[in-house]
Structures are given as C-alpha cells and as structure tokens.
Amino acid sequence: xxxxxxxxxxxxxxxxxxxxxxxxxxxxxxxxxxxxxxxxxxxxxxxxxxxxxxxxxxxxxxxxxxxxxxxxxxxxxxxxxxxxxxxxxxxxxxxxxxxxxxxxxxxxxxxxxxxxxxxxxxxxxxxxxxxxxxxxxxxxxxxxxxxxxxxxxxxxxxxxxxxxxxxxxxxxxxxxxxxxxxxxxxxxxxxxxxxxxxxxxxxxxxxxxxxxxxxxxxxxxxxxxxxxxxxxxxxxxxxxxxxxxxxxxxxxxxxxxxxxxxxxxxxxxxxxxxxxxxxxxxxxxxxxxxxxxxxxxxxxxxxxxxxxxxxxxxxxxxxxxxxxxxxxxxxxxxxxxxxxxxxxxxxxxxxxxxxxxxxxxxxxxxxxxxxxxxxxxxxxxxxxxxxxxxxxxxxxxxxxxxxxxxxxxxxxxxxxxxxxxxxxxxxxxxxxxxxxxxxxxxxxxxxxxxxxxxxxxxxxxxxxxxxxxxxxxxxxxxxxxxxxxxxxxxxxxxxxxxxxxxxxxxxxxxxxxxxxxxxxxxxxxxxxxxxxxxxxxxxxxxxxxxxxxxxxxxxxxxxxxxxxxxxxxxxxxxxxxxxxxxxxxxxxx
Amino acid sequence: xxxxxxxxxxxxxxxxxxxxxxxxxxxxxxxxxxxxxxxxxxxxxxxxxxxxxxxxxxxxxxxxxxxxxxxxxxxxxxxxxxxxxxxxxxxxxxxxxxxxxxxxxxxxxxxxxxxxxxxxxxxxxxxxxxxxxxxxxxxxxxxxxxxxxxxxxxxxxxxxxxxxxxxxxxxxxxxxxxxxxxxxxxxxxxxxxxxxxxxxxxxxxxxxxxxxxxxxxxxxxxxxxxxxxxxxxxxxxxxxxxxxxxxxxxxxxxxxxxxxxxxxx
Numbered sequence: 057x058x059x060x061x062x063x064x065x066x067x068x069x070x071x072x073x074x075x076x077x078x079x080x081x082x083x084x085x086x087x088x089x090x091x092x093x094x095x096x097x098x099x100x101x102x103x104x105x106x107x108x109x110x111x112x113x114x115x116x117x118x119x120x121x122x123x124x125x126x127x128x129x130x131x132x133x134x135x136x137x138x139x140x141x142x143x144x145x146x147x148x149x150x151x152x153x154x155x156x157x158x159x160x161x162x163x164x165x166x167x168x169x170x171x172x173x174x175x176x177x178x179x180x181x182x183x184x185x186x187x188x189x190x191x192x193x194x195x196x197x198x199x200x201x202x203x204x205x206x207x208x209x210x211x212x213x214x215x216x217x218x219x220x221x222x223x224x225x226x227x228x229x230x231x232x233x234x235x236x237x238x239x240x241x242x243x244x245x246x247x248x249x250x251x252x253x254x255x256x257x258x259x260x261x262x263x264x265x266x267x268x269x270x271x272x273x274x275x276x277x278x279x280x281x282x283x284x285x286x287x288x289x290x291x292x293x294x295x296x297x298x299x300x301x302x303x304x305x306x307x308x309x310x311x312x313x314x315x316x317x318x319x320x321x322x323x324x325x326x327x328x329x330x331x332x333x334x335x336x337x338x339x340x341x342x343x344x345x346x347x348x349x350x351x352x353x354x355x356x357x358x359x360x361x362x363x364x365x366x367x368x369x370x371x372x373x374x375x376x377x378x379x380x381x382x383x384x385x386x387x388x389x390x391x392x393x394x395x396x397x398x399x400x401x402x403x404x405x406x407x408x409x410x411x412x413x414x415x416x417x418x419x420x421x422x423x424x425x426x427x428x429x430x431x432x433x434x435x436x437x438x439x440x441x442x443x444x445x446x447x448x449x450x451x452x453x454x455x456x457x458x459x460x461x462x463x464x465x466x467x468x469x470x471x472x473x474x475x476x477x478x479x480x481x482x483x484x485x486x487x488x489x490x491x492x493x494x495x496x497x498x499x500x501x502x503x504x505x506x507x508x509x510x511x512x513x514x515x516x517x518x519x520x521x522x523x524x525x526x527x528x529x530x531x532x533x534x535x536x537x538x539x540x541x542x543x544x545x546x547x548x549x550x551x552x553x554x555x556x557x558x559x560x561x562x563x564x565x566x567x568x569x570x571x572x573x574x575x576x577x578x579x580x581x582x583x584x585x586x587x588x589x590x591x592x593x594x595x596x597x598x599x600x601x602x603x604x605x606x607x608x609x610x611x612x613x614x615x616x617x618x619x620x621x622x623x624x625x626x627x628x629x630x631x632x633x634x635x636x637x638x639x640x641x642x643x644x645x
Numbered sequence: 646x647x648x649x650x651x652x653x654x655x656x657x658x659x660x661x662x663x664x665x666x667x668x669x670x671x672x673x674x675x676x677x678x679x680x681x682x683x684x685x686x687x688x689x690x691x692x693x694x695x696x697x698x699x700x701x702x703x704x705x706x707x708x709x710x711x712x713x714x715x716x717x718x719x720x721x722x723x724x725x726x727x728x729x730x731x732x733x734x735x736x737x738x739x740x741x742x743x744x745x746x747x748x749x750x751x752x753x754x755x756x757x758x759x760x761x762x763x764x765x766x767x768x769x770x771x772x773x774x775x776x777x778x779x780x781x782x783x784x785x786x787x788x789x790x791x792x793x794x795x796x797x798x799x800x801x802x803x804x805x806x807x808x809x810x811x812x813x814x815x816x817x818x819x820x821x822x823x824x825x826x827x828x829x830x831x832x833x834x835x836x837x838x839x840x841x842x843x844x845x846x847x848x849x850x851x852x853x854x855x856x857x858x859x860x861x862x863x864x865x866x867x868x869x870x871x872x873x874x875x876x877x878x879x880x881x882x883x884x885x886x887x888x889x890x891x892x893x894x895x896x897x898x899x900x901x902x903x904x905x906x907x908x909x910x
Contacts, residue, residue, distance in 0.1 A: 380760070385887070385888055385889050387865075388865060388889075388891070408889060474757075475723055475726055475727075475753075475754040475757050475758070476750040476753055476754055477723070478689060478692055478716075478719070478720040478723050478724075479716035479719055479720055479750075480689065481716060482681055482682045482685045482714050482716055482717065483714045483715055483716040484714055484715070485681055485712050485713070485714045486712065486713060486714065486744070487711055487712055487713075488708070488711050488712065488713050490905075491781075491782045491783050491786065491838075491905050492782075492783050492786045492787070493782060493783075493786045493831070493835055498786075502790065502793065504794075505793065505794050505797030505798065505801070506797065508797065508801055509797055509800055509801045509804065512801045512804045512805050513804055516804055516805065
C-alpha cells in the first residue's frame with residue numbers, strides 16, 4: 057500500500073492504493089483524499105495501458121479532536137488489472153480552489169491470476185474459494201516474502217463470519233500479520249467479495265518447501281423459498297435476521313486452498329563480503345556522528361541507519377574494529393517501520409565511543425553487507441569516513457595501557473606486550489569474610505573507648521563529690537579503719553596479744569565515736585558516753601556495753617594482765633558496739 | 646609530672662594502635678600461612694611450566710580453604726589471562742584490588758586485561774573515587790578506628806587529670822577533627838563499596854534480557870570482560886546496569902561478583 061502527500065497551504069492531497077499487488081482481473085481501489093478543501097468535480101484519470109480506471113464514488117469523513125473539527129473527502133477509483141506487469145500510476149494534478157495539488161506517482165504490480173474458472177462443476181468453488189497467494193515461487197534463504205490468504209465469495213451469495221486458520225508453515229517463520237481487509241474484485245464480469253489476510257513468511261532452510269495449504273471457513277446464507285434480491289447491492293455479508301428478507305439457512309463451509317511449493321535457494325557462497333552476517337533484502341546505509349570536535353575521552357554518539365526492505369529482527373551490524381584508538385560501548389538499536397507488515401523501515405544503531413588519542417583524524421568506517429535477492433548478488437555499503445577533531449587533554453599524554461601515576465621512566469617506556477609475572481610469595485593471608493565494618497564484634501568493640509571514658513568520668517565524679525564532703529570522706533575512712541581494725545583484733549585475739557587487742561579496741565571506739573559526733577577521735581573518752589550519747593537517747597544496753605569496753609581498755613592500759621582468755625569472747629561485743637554506734641545519727645551541729 | 650604522665654599515656658596508646666593493627670591486619674592465623682604457602686608454591690610452579698589450567702585448579706583449591714591473599718588472587722588472575730579467559734582474569738584482578746589496591750603490577754595487569762577485552766570499560770573515574778580506592782575498606786576502617794580510639798584516649802586522660810586539660814587541648818581538637826574527617830571518608834567508602842556491587846562478565850557473550858526469564862526478550866549483548874553493576878537479584882538472575890546506564894537481566898552463572906570482602910560467585 058503506498059501513499060504520498062503533497063501539501064500546499066491548508067489543503068492537502070493524499071493518494072493511496074488499498075493493495076499494491078493484485079492478480080490479472082482483480083481490482084484495487086485508488087483513493088484521493090483531500091483535507092482542507094475538495095475539488096469541484098472528480099478528475100478523470102487515465103491509467104497506463106493494461107489498467108482500467110473507473111470512478112467509484114466519493115466518501116467524506118469528519119474528525120473532532122480536542123474540539124477541532126477536520127473534514128476530509130475521498131474520491132475513490134477502481135483500478136482493474138488487465139495484463140501482468142509493473143505499473144506506475146502517474147502523479148495526479150487536481151485543482152482545489154485556486155491551487156493545483158499534485159500527488160507523487162504510485163506503483164502497482166499485477167501478477168498472473170490463479171483464480172479457477174467460474175462455472176466449473178464444483179458449485180462450491182463457484183460460490184466461494186480460498187487462495188494462498190505468493191508473489192514468487194523461488195526465494196532465497198532468509199528472504200522475507202509477503203503473502204496473502206484470499207477468501208473469495210461470489211457477489212450474489214450472502215455469507216458471514218469468514219475466518220482463516222493459522223497457516224501451515226513448516227520450514228518458514230511467520231512474521232507479522234495485519235487485520236483482514238475487504239474489497240470487491242471482478243473476474244469475467246463476475247463480482248466476487250474478497251477478504252484478504254496479509255502476512256509475511258521467511259524461509260529458514262533451503263530446498264523445496266511447501267507453504268500451506270491455507271484453511272478457512274465461512275457461513276453461507278442459503279435462502280429457503282423465493283429468495284428476494286438483496287436490498288443493498290453493496291451489502292457484502294448481510295444478516296439472516298433481515299425482517300424484510302426471505303428466511304435464510306446458515307450453512308457452514310470449509311475451504312482449503314492449494315498449497316504453494318517454494319524453492320528456497322541457498323545464498324551464493326562466492327564473493328561473500330567479509331562482514332556479511334545474513335541480512336537479505338534491499339537496504340541503504342547512512343552514518344552520523346556528533347559531536348565531531350571533542351577532547352580525548354569525551355563521548356561521541358554514532359548513529360548508523362539502515363533503511364530498506366527485508367528481515368529486520370536478525371539484522372545487526374558487524375562489529376566495527378575500533379582498535380586501540382577508541383573505546384566503544386555495545387550499541388543500542390531501534391526499528392521504525394512505515395509498513396503494516398514491518399517489511400520496510402529504518403533500523404537505527406547507536407554507539408557511544410570515546411577517543412583515546414589526540415591524533416585521530418576520522419572515525420573508523422562502518423560497513424554493512426547484505427544479499428539483494430532482486431539482483432541476486434551481495435552488496436557492501438560503506439559510507440565515507442566521518443572526520444573528527446580530537447583535542448589533547450593532560451591525561452592523554454599518558455599511554456592508555458598504564459594506569460595510575462607511573463614514574464618518569466615509565467612515561468617514555470614502550471607499551472607493554474604482556475602482563476607482569478606472578479607473585480612469588482603468598483604474602484598476607486586473610487580469611488574470606490565480610491569486611492570489618494560489617495562484623496558485629498568489631499562494631500561492638502568500638503564501644504570500649506566510650507566505656508572507658510564513662511568509667512573514668514564516673515570515677516572522677518565520685519572523687520569530686522567526696523572531696524566536697526569531708527564528713528563523708530571521714531566516714532569512708534573510718535569504715536576502712538574499722539574493717540582493718542576488726543581483722544587486727546581477730547589476729548590479736550588469736551595471738552593472745554591482750555595489750556595490743558585492747559589498744560585497738562580503744563582506738564576503734566574513739567574513731568567511731570569521733571566520726572559520729574564530728575569530734576577529734578583522740579578526744580573521745582568514757583565520759584563522752586554520758587555527756588553526749590545519753591542525751592541523744594542511745595539505748596541503755598548500748599551505753600552499758602560501751603562503758604564495759606572502755607573500762608576493760610583502761611584496765612588493760614593501767615593494769616595489764618599477761619594472759620586474757622576472754623579476748624575471743626570479747627570480739628563479738630566489740631563488733632556489736634561498733635555496729636550500734638554506726639546506726640547512731642551523725643551529729644550535724 | 647604531668648608531662649611524664651602524658652608521655653607514658655601516648656606511648657601506651659601507640660602500643661595499643663600497633664597491637665590493633667597487628668591484630669586485624671596481620672595474618673589471622675600464622676599457622677594457616679605455612680599450609681597455604683606450600684600449595685601456593687606448587688601452583689606457581691605449574692604456572693611457570695605453562696600448565697595454566699592445572700595452575701588455575703591449584704589456586705582454586707587454595708581458595709576453598711576459606712583463606713586468601715592478594716598474591717593468590719593476582720596469580721589466579723594471571724593464570725586465567727594466560728588461559729584466554731579474560732573475563733575471569735579481570736574478575737580476579739578486581740578481587741585483588743579489594744585487598745591491595747596500590748600494587749602497581751596489579752594496576753598494570755588489570756589495565757592490560759581491560760584493553761584486551763575491549764568490552765567498553767571506561768577508565769575514567771573521578772579523582773575523589775580514585776582517592777577512596779587507594780586504600781581497602783578495612784584500611785579505611787582501621788584508620789578511622791585509630792583516630793577514634795586516640796581521641797577517646799585523650800578525652801579520658803583529660804578527664805582523669807585536670808592538669809592535662811590545657812596540655813592536651815590542641816591535640817584533642819586536632820585528633821577529633823581528624824577522626825570526624827576519617828569517619829566521613831569511611832562513610833563514603835562504605836557507600837561506594839556497598840552501594841555498588843560490581844560484577845564482571847565471564848562468558849564470551851552474554852545476552853541481557855528485559856526480564857529474569859529465558860523467554861524474556863533480548864535487550865542487548867555484553868562481551869566477556871564487561872564490568873557491570875548488580876542492582877537486584879532474583880533466583881538465578883541478576884539485574885545489572887552497564888556503563889551506558891542500561892539495565893537488564895543476566896544469568897548469575899555468566900558473571901562473577903567482585904564486591905568487597907573477597908566475595909565471589
């Protein structure tokens with residue numbers, strides 16, 4: 057299907073064919089679509105010899121998009137092929153208003169018809185039949201072939217629900233297909249309704265391969281008695297439920313086409329271009345790069361476009377030898393098609409390369425080779441090299457194969473030809489494990505200095521509090537003295553050291569009393585018991601105990617006895633006395 | 646007297662740091678080194694004789710003990726390179742880089758292998774990143790730890806003795822700032838290491854797909870030696886991002902992950 061546009065101010069003319077390949081006797085519809093204006097009358101078209109062009113009528117269409125109304129008018133012409141051949145429908149000039157709009161020429165190919173003769177013995181063949189149409193029977197391996205499955209139904213026969221099954225295609229890969237289209241064709245004064253399915257196939261092995269047969273079905277509507285002619289001659293597939301028509305019987309009909317035998321030729325093995333990687337079709341190549349004035353290491357985007365017709369899925373460019381002068385990233389590709397079957401279009405390959413040297417004058421050439429089945433020969437496309445200007449940078453003076461900061465002697469050294477040899481010594485051995493920063497024990501270990509600081513901080517606080525409180529300090533000192541003193545008493549009792557024993561008892565009592573009463577320890581005597589303790593309500597029992605101890609100490613001091621067996625028995629009394637004094641409230645005066 | 650305490654305190658701290666470094670950086674088991682050294686020498690002998698596949702097997706056997714060294718990874722990279730497995734050579738050079746990034750032999754061999762692979766690696770890296778790559782993650786961790794402990798020790802000394810406060814004020818401030826800076830650098834290093842999981846393609850050609858399935862449509866092809874970044878994982882597939890920032894899925898067995906800590910596939 058070809059269409060081209062010529063625009064002049066607001067009015068546009070679009071010429072298109074609904075089919076660009078038809079058989080002899082078939083018809084294609086040429087539509088001249090006008091937008092923004094329409095001619096006052098349909099122009100008379102005279103086609104080349106072999107084509108009969110007949111005006112078929114006019115149609116209008118209105119579109120409302122975002123509140124904008126646009127109207128188009130189509131003038132339709134039926135082109136009937138009378139002879140096999142390739143035809144060029146010339147440019148059509150039409151006057152619209154005061155302007156002349158001109159379309160570009162179109163191409164129509166007419167091939168030999170393989171429609172069976174109407175009026176044969178098989179009545180169903182007269183009514184409906186299925187054809188598998190291929191443009192040619194000899195193809196090359198990898199060549200994409202557009203084919204059609206055509207379902208014909210006699211114009212006088214009502215039918216509905218035409219459908220075809222997936223095509224049997226052993227040895228082929230089936231490409232895209234487009235939704236079925238519908239038209240009318242004329243053979244020998246007989247009109248047929250045609251539903252055709254377009255798709256593409258590609259042979260994947262050589263030899264004689266069979267395509268199809270195609271299978272389809274439709275439902276014939278057979279009138280039961282006195283059938284009335286159709287009310288609408290253009291009602292191709294009417295409804296059995298027409299309340300004003302005769303009663304219809306729906307009769308399903310299965311159709312099978314003849315298979316097509318294709319000879320798949322291998323690609324020639326002679327004169328195969330070095331970079332050929334299997335592309336078959338007809339292509340052109342263009343290459344663009346930008347920016348072309350860069351510094352060493354700056355990226356350059358290279359776009360290579362392959363345009364034409366062929367098989368695109370497997371089409372790739374051969375690897376370009378970028379060499380040491382460029383670093384290249386793997387390319388990305390994008391395909392855009394203006395063809396419903398995806399046979400024609402443009403595939404764009406985009407590379408990003410970075411020059412590594414400052415003396416590069418041009419990009420390495422990009423080439424593409426393919427096999428042209430029409431010319432039956434290989435072709436190699438290589439656009440001219442793209443010139444580049446590469447400016448040096450400070451880093452570009454370093455040889456690219458040496459990283460880091462080599463010494464002065466390395467800057468002038470030739471490029472290495474091989475890797476540096478292995479290490480002779482095993483060196484430091486570590487376990488294969490996550491790094492320290494991810495190991496919980498290591499993270500926990502970082503709490504040690506904090507803990508240490510907290511401990512020191514706490515200790516200093518304690519020391520400072522202690523220094524600000526002399527009573528507390530004395531209290532702590534006395535506690536230590538009494539603890540040590542009691543240990544001494546036990547030892548002295550065991551050793552029967554009566555003099556030392558009683559001296560220690562006396563000292564401990566003095567210290568405890570002095571601390572409690574906030575008086576010098578040396579000033580503590582027995583008289584303190586009556587003067588200080590009794591008024592404070594110290595229990596009589598405690599006072600008696602203390603008196604007893606003091607008197608024993610005095611006696612030991614002034615009338616010592618060489619042996620005293622009561623020392624051990626006295627020890628609990630001393631402890632009890634000291635403990636009872638501890639519970640005495642300190643004198644805060 | 647304060648000067649004497651300070652001197653002894655600093656001396657003690659130096660000993661502490663030296664001990665920490667010895668504890669974490671020196672062989673974790675000197676006993677192991679002897680066992681590995683014998684196998685290492687045998688593998689080196691195979692390499693010297695040109696029996697590269699056997700040398701590779703011998704080096705890999707050493708790795709299976711769970712211990713490694715920079716020299717072991719390096720030699721394994723060399724053996725793979727000699728065997729023509731450029732992708733694996735680059736992978737093991739990258740693993741060596743995790744342990745000893747400053748080795749000039751390693752940097753030369755890695756660059757040589759990258760040039761040989763010509764898989765599109767960009768040697769351009771920011772100066773900042775290059776600075777961070779100059780030390781391993783463990784080294785950055787220990788430097789930061791040393792500054793931190795030193796600073797904590799100074800604070801503790803100042804707390805312990807008021808007379809040392811003025812003497813140590815300048816040192817404390819300096820070491821404190823140094824610790825904060827080292828901590829920031831460590832954070833950047835951790836982000837660089839753990840925020841990016843590098844991997845190397847080790848098959849001749851790997852097809853990157855749109856999804857983690859064999860049936861997924863092909864996106865593009867990466868060559869052996871291409872260095873990519875792993876962004877996600879699913880079953881046996883890794884989602885990778887290449888130097889052109891294209892994201893797709895590769896089979897796990899087609900790459901070797903070369904993150905920190907000597908991680909391999």
